[in-house]
Structures are given as C-alpha cells and as structure tokens.
Amino acid sequence: MNHMTEIVTRISGVNPRKCMKCGKCTAACPAYDEMDYHPHQFVDMVETGRLEELMNSRGIYMCLSCFACLERCPRSVEPAKLIEAVRLAVVRQQGRNHLKPEQIPALLDPDLPQQAITSAFRKYRK
Amino acid sequence: MTYSYFPGCTLKTKGRDLDIWGRAAMEALGVELRELPQWQCCGAVYPQAKDEIAVRLSAVRALASAGELGTDLVTLCSACHHVIKRVNRDMRTDETIRSRANTYLQLETPYAGETKVLHYLEVLRDQVGFDQLQKRVVKPLTGRKIGAYYGCLLLRPSGEMEFDDPENPSILEDFLRAIGAEPVVYAMRNECCGGYTTLENKPYAVKQAGRVLENAASCGAEELITACPLCLYNLQVNGGGKLPVRYFTELLAEALGVKEGAV
Ligand code: SF4
Ligand code: SF4
Numbered sequence: 001m002n003h004m005t006e007i008v009t010r011i012s013g014v015n016p017r018k019c020m021k022c023g024k025c026t027a028a029c030p031a032y033d034e035m036d037y038h039p040h041q042f043v044d045m046v047e048t049g050r051l052e053e054l055m056n057s058r059g060i061y062m063c064l065s066c067f068a069c070l071e072r073c074p075r076s077v078e079p080a081k082l083i084e085a086v087r088l089a090v091v092r093q094q095g096r097n098h099l100k101p102e103q104i105p106a107l108l109d110p111d112l113p114q115q116a117i118t119s120a121f122r123k124y125r126k
Numbered sequence: 127m128t129y130s131y132f133p134g135c136t137l138k139t140k141g142r143d144l145d146i147w148g149r150a151a152m153e154a155l156g157v158e159l160r161e162l163p164q165w166q167c168c169g170a171v172y173p174q175a176k177d178e179i180a181v182r183l184s185a186v187r188a189l190a191s192a193g194e195l196g197t198d199l200v201t202l203c204s205a206c207h208h209v210i211k212r213v214n215r216d217m218r219t220d221e222t223i224r225s226r227a228n229t230y231l232q233l234e235t236p237y238a239g240e241t242k243v244l245h246y247l248e249v250l251r252d253q254v255g256f257d258q259l260q261k262r263v264v265k266p267l268t269g270r271k272i273g274a275y276y277g278c279l280l281l282r283p284s285g286e287m288e289f290d291d292p293e294n295p296s297i298l299e300d301f302l303r304a305i306g307a308e309p310v311v312y313a314m315r316n317e318c319c320g321g322y323t324t325l326e327n328k329p330y331a332v333k334q335a336g337r338v339l340e341n342a343a344s345c346g347a348e349e350l351i352t353a354c355p356l357c358l359y360n361l362q363v364n365g366g367g368k369l370p371v372r373y374f375t376e377l378l379a380e381a382l383g384v385k386e387g388a389v
C-alpha cells in the first residue's frame with residue numbers, strides 16, 4: 001500500500017476491499033454529473049493506489065455530504081468518508097486551502113445562512 | 127417536561143424564525159426548552175475523518191453540559207442535530223475519539239456519550255404525541271396541500287440518526303396531519319437539495335433545488351416545509367420562488383394560535 005492510500009484509509013476508516021463493484025453508490029449520487037470520478041470509481045482508485053488522480057480531481061469539492069452513497073451501499077463501504085479523506089489529504093497540505101476568507105464577501109447575499117459559510121470553511125480549508 | 131436546548135448559530139441569525147416559532151409552540155404545549163447556558167457553533171458539517179478531534183469539541187461540550195444538568199438535549203436545526211447526534215455516538219463507541227476529546231476538555235467528569243439527543247420533531251412525536259398535538263390545535267390548516275422536505279441530514283446515515291425510515295419517512299407527514307393540513311408525498315422529499323455546495327457550485331445548487339421543487343409541485347404540493355435553514359435558503363432563493371418554503375415550526379405556531387406576537 002502506498003503512503004497516501006494508507007493515510008486515506010486510516011483517517012476514513014474505510015476498507016475499499018469490501019466493495020463488490022455494484023455501482024449502487026454512483027447510481028444514488030445526486031452530484032454524479034458534477035464529478036469527474038464517480039463514487040464507485042473513488043473506491044476502486046483508492047484500492048488500486050491511484051490517489052494522485054483523485055487528489056487532483058474536481059469531484060472532491062463536489063460531494064454534497066448527503067450520505068446517499070453511504071446509506072445505500074449494500075456492503076457498508078461508506079464512499080462519502082473516502083471522498084472526505086482524500087479532500088482532507090489535499091487541503092491539509094501547506095498552501096492548498098480551497099477556500100480563502102477573501103473570497104467570502106463576493107459570495108454573500110442577504111439571505112445566506114451562517115451554516116453555509118461555516119460548513120464551506122470546514123470542508124474546504126484547514 | 128424540561129429539556130436542554132441547543133439552538134445553534136443560524137437560529138440566532140438568519141434562521142431566527144425557526145427558533146422563535148419553535149420555542150413559542152413548545153411553550154404552548156407545556157414543554158420547557160431551556161437554552162444551554164453556554165454553547166458554541168456545532169461546525170455545521172459532521173467531521174467524517176476519525177482523526178479530526180478539535181472540530182468535535184463544541185458538540186461534546188454541549189452534550190456534557192446537558193448531562194451535567196441532568197436533561198436530554200433537544201436540537202431543532204437539521205445540521206446541528208446531525209452533528210451533535212453523530213459526535214455523541216463517536217463518544218460512546220470510538221475509544222480513541224473519546225479519550226482524545228476528554229484529554230482536550232478536562233471536564234470534571236469525563237464524557238462518554240451518556241446524554242440523549244432528541245430532535246424537536248422527536249419530542250413532538252414521542253413525548254407530546256401527535257394525537258395530543260392534534261387536540262391542542264386551534265387553527266387547523268385545513269385544505270392546505272403541503273409537501274414535507276426531509277433532505278439528508280435528519281435521515282442519513284439511518285443507522286446513526288435513528289430518526290425515521292430513510293427511504294420512506296413519515297414523521298413530517300404525520301405532523302402535517304396532526305395540524306390539519308394535507309400532506310403531499312413526492313419522490314424527492316428525501317433527496318439532497320444541493321445546499322452545501324451553494325458557495326462552491328452555485329449553478330448546481332440552483333439546478334438541484336429546481337428539481338426538488340418541480341417534483342413537489344407536479345405531485346400537487348402548494349408549499350413546502352423543512353427543518354433546515356440551508357435547505358430553506360436553497361429551495362427558496364436558489365429555487366427561484368416556485369413554491370413557498372417555510373419552517374415547520376411556523377406552521378406549528380400558526381396551528382396552535384401562537385404565531386403572532388412570538389418573540
Ligand atoms: S455523499 Fe457525496 S458521493 Fe455520496 S451520494 Fe452524496 S454527493 Fe454523492
Ligand atoms: S455501493 Fe458499495 S459495494 Fe457497491 S460499488 Fe459502491 S462502494 Fe462498492
């Protein structure tokens with residue numbers, strides 16, 4: 001197992017080898033069209049050590065944290081946890097924050113709930 | 127009945143209405159919600175990574191504080207409920223998270239997930255009872271066709287949230303019946319509205335909100351209710367006003383005759 005695979009499986013607690021490649025997670029994913037790699041591919045690519053491609057993918061920022069994949073996976077693989085772990089492996093690196101406070105004022109509108117800002121900071125930066 | 131209550135940041139600001147009507151309605155039903163003397167933002171998103179400890183601490187503080195007061199902890203915002211309920215389970219079941227969180231916090235009594243976390247709707251269903259609620263209604267919402275929007279956070283992962291059937295929930299429809307309205311069931315009521323990506327990928331949030339509203343309207347819903355300020359924002363603002371979207375507590379306060387004058 002390469003170093004990144006080891007980090008991602010450890011912090012997510014996910015064992016990608018439990019996956020039976022049924023694709024149900026991807027079928028359930030409402031962000032499917034926004035992702036370059038789909039949830040079942042994520043699981044497969046972590047298992048086969050293709051971490052670099054995942055770390056450079058757009059999909060890690062498109063996941064909605066809706067837990068549909070996790071709920072509907074017949075093998076309890078929990079793909080959402082892997083996606084979060086790959087994103088963390090990126091944003092924890094020096095200079096790799098995906099969202100900067102300076103970007104926020106332009107994104108605000110009068111109705112935007114605090115929840116949207118807090119969760120974006122939690123997801124996209126360290 | 128007395129509970130500790132965790133309102134959360136959004137309910138003190140943009141989501142104030144959810145809180146105001148929620149408190150007024152519980153008071154009318156004879157349930158006391160006592161806001162925790164001190165609380166902090168729950169973080170708005172559950173940290174799925176096992177090695178993220180600091181971001182779990184505000185939830186643990188709230189849980190331990192309710193425990194010290196000897197009460198169950200009631201939440202109202204879907205996101206707060208999701209975060210606090212899951213962190214509580216971590217404290218109960220994950221030895222590493224428990225010991226690291228306790229090392230940080232140095233509470234007088236170490237916390238190990240003892241506090242019971244209840245969503246406001248669970249208090250209505252299981253403590254007050256929808257049959258009793260029905261008897262207290264003074265202005266039934268007769269003839270109003272309302273779609274319940276559950277979204278994600280209350281239902282999934284069902285093994286942890288233990289809230290309702292994740293694929294065919296009924297608590298909000300039962301609630302709507304109790305206040306005299308006509309619930310409209312539609313397929314996308316438990317699908318994500320895309321709200322979490324409103325800052326990152328607005329075109330998607332707009333598209334997904336549109337899909338939910340389209341589906342609800344085509345099934346005959348004339349308005350929607352939710353327990354989540356982010357869903358409300360996304361469906362209402364990004365959804366472009368196709369259907370009115372309200373907090374369920376607004377309708378509850380209305381039915382109980384306490385909506386006007388609630389502060
Ligand atoms: S949690 Fe993410 S990957 Fe899983 S179904 Fe939802 S959007 Fe897709
Ligand atoms: S649903 Fe589960 S078992 Fe099926 S492909 Fe996805 S992760 Fe693998």
